Amino acid sequence: MSEVAIEIKGLLFDMDGVLISSIASVNRCWKLWAAHYGVADAQNVQIAHGVRAVDLIKGYKPGFTEAEVTEGLRYIEDLEIADTEGLKVLAGVRELLASLPPERWTIVTSATRRLLLGRLKAAGLPYPDRLIAADDVVNGKPHPEPYMKGAEILGFSTKGCVVVEDAPSGVGAGVAAGARVLGVLGTHTAEEIYAAGATWVARSLESVKVTVVEGGLRVEFEAV
Template sequence: MTDRAHTRLLQESAGTFDVDAVLFDLDGTLIDSTVATERAWTFWGERMGIAGYRHTAHGLTAQTLVNQLVDEPRRAEALELITRLEIEDTRGIRQKDGVPALLAAIPPEKWTIVTSCTRELARARMAAAGLDWPEHMVTADQVTTGKPSPEGFLLAARRLGTDIRRCLVVEDAPAGLSAGRSANAQTLGVTGTYAADALNADVVVASLNQLTVSRQPGGPLLIGVQDR
């Protein structure tokens, strides 16, 4: 069975995730920052002399992309430029549909964020979206290797004191879902940045509005998935 067929099969039979914690991605998952991100990277490409650069590699760290696109002598310059451009451009960033209600339904000690943003960039974008900083958040500058490495999710689970196998990773990008699978977490993909057939996850949804949360005192989180 192919990965995509496997994802579709699980979607059709999806009911409830039984987990102890939820590990969210930030950009494209909790906040809509795609337009701002693409504006910054387009301008960056022009400034760096990369003709016609179009940013499509969402979910990777800026350092990873710089290393792929720029020769070593100019990488420090390139990273400094994109860092500044992204921090300065937060116009239009907002929370995605369903986020306020979903986060309010999960006890604060039972969720956190694992992001490919640096701490400074995450703070700027979350402030623009009106999203509070959770305890135990993991940013790109706190890990050695970013997504698709599982390092960030494993660190978040340790900080929450939770077995990664009892965590649900919620992501909008292939790199993040790959990291979640490699960490042995349960995975849920959210379309928008990428189409459903690009997201290899246990379940794929179109919106976080489709999720419900219930919990008995002291018991696990039951994350339900509703049809659209």
């Protein structure tokens, strides 16, 4: 364990696995989706966490037309928005978000905007006016585009921001964008998160404290 204290311009949060957990719902819904579209061994489908639904669909159904991809995307969105069983806000998240000036943070997620807003509303969490969802980028994580756009809408360079992630694909996106990355445990081990390039790993956001300072934020946490 080591104590870390840094000063930054802004925070870029992934959503699922960082702010909320909807893993059980995701797994249930993708099994239903796979069965609906005739994917082999649908009940044992394993989802790559942190990857856009549109990219998952194209992986499972490479022969789909664009119209079929759009239909498939709408179907999985409907399933996931309706299934909120087990949805929970992760430890420390409400307190941390309440301590942040709205202009200093945003959400950068592989979820579609419709699903993102549905999840946050179901969880009762605040969200910024400006955020980056799967619909807002051409290239999803681990490409750097999502986090580059996240920093851009806040008006900061990626080097001045810290990305908060739980999945290797998202960690890789943050690193490729030029940001420092704080990984949080939950969906992956510390070893996996560090191997993906994270600068630090914390057990949860419960250990992360933020203070507003001149020109930015002071962030303190215990790294594992």
